[in-house]
Amino acid sequence: MAILTVRNLPDEVHRAPRARAAQHGRSTEAEVRALLEEAVKPQGRLKLGSLLADIGRQMKLTDEEAALITTRDASPPRAVAFE
Structure with missing residues (x-):
């Protein structure tokens, strides 16, 4: 610091x-x-969640579409290939 x-x-x-x-x-x-x-600190600073909610409202997402965004992928992770 x-x-x-x-x-x-x-x-x-x-x-x-x-x-x-x-x-x-x-x-x-x-x-x-x-x-x-x-x-x-900047005045009127938006938090990420507020910004994403505003984007969703502008795009007129339905409740079902919004639910898909918050649904987590339960599939196991894959190994990363660097080739």
């Missing part, structure tokens, strides 16, 4: 994550990680 050092923080900026960390019951370092992660 990467290490980040931030120098010359104003005192009030340094105190704020410490206070938030105490409210959330975690270390200042963990709070700063959470703040950074929240600040940089």
